[in-house]
Amino acid sequence: MEAFNNGSRLADYEMDGAGLIGRGKFSVVHRTRRKRDNKRVALKKIQVFEMMDSKCRNECLNEIKLLQSLGHPNIVQYLDAFIEDNELHVAMELAERGDLGGLIKRAASAGTPLPEGHVWEYFVQIADALRYMHSKRVMHRDIKPANVFIMDTGVLKLGDLGLGRYFSSKTNMVHSTVGTPFYMSPECIQGSYYDWKSDIWSLGCLLYELATLRSPFFTEGLNYYTLGKKINKRAFEPISGAFSAELRGLVDHMIQVDPAHRLDSEAVYAVAVQRVGSSFSTPGMDGGASTGVPVPMAS
């Protein structure tokens, strides 16, 4: 048992219903109840933990402690973490209504674009979460629709924070990057470095996808090399003129090849919150920037 362990055990949680929510490359997530207060939580088991060397394990555990200390209405809260059976278990707030990737996919297959007011209402919550993370000196490193979770209240929360790089390879390079290639910034594609502004590139891709229902650099048949070329040239289809100049302009100021030319997370949030306050606004649950619009249920 490592010092990190705060006494929690797997036995403190029981499966809720069918249990399994889904699997990732190195992880499996279950729907559980915490016995002491009957709270419904998502319990993520990370399977490759035992394959990491002790330095990497310690870095990872320290990062989890940092992530546990974050508290924001639009960030999936890490509740607990412990090691048992040589595997790492992380308990988090449970998102009952899936993720933004699913919502975008359903809108795309129905051929129904999201109204611009909804795009801003969704986006401002993610921008708020990211500016908070950056103010705490934490990078996300894997912003994408599938990592934005939908709570039963309709509030959106940014999840899957920053840990992926510990599990992406057994050779844990200091500057290793992970990310969905479609949202990867030019500097990451080139393998140079990960920067605060790399999160902004990905956030720009996410705003583009909310508006167009497709990723800016997606086309059929791309491989890593051809995708990289498109990204380096920022070769994407313009967003329809049906969307406001402000939305198109904000995307343009985030998807910039030179990180120095991208807005920072405070500036992005400032634009978004102004738009939510404008005539595009759809009433949120309680009128604040972090409340969310009612989100259609997954069918």
Ligand SMILES: Nc1ncnc2c1ncn2[C@@H]1O[C@H](COP(=O)(O)OP(=O)(O)OP(=O)(O)O)[C@@H](O)[C@H]1O
């Ligand atoms: N807090 C949560 N509440 C509800 N569902 C969650 C939560 N966290 C993750 N999930 C879901 O659990 C499944 C597995 O997630 P996980 O983070 O392990 O991998 P992934 O992100 O899907 O894949 P990858 O390993 O490629 O990053 C996904 O369907 C994800 O949406």
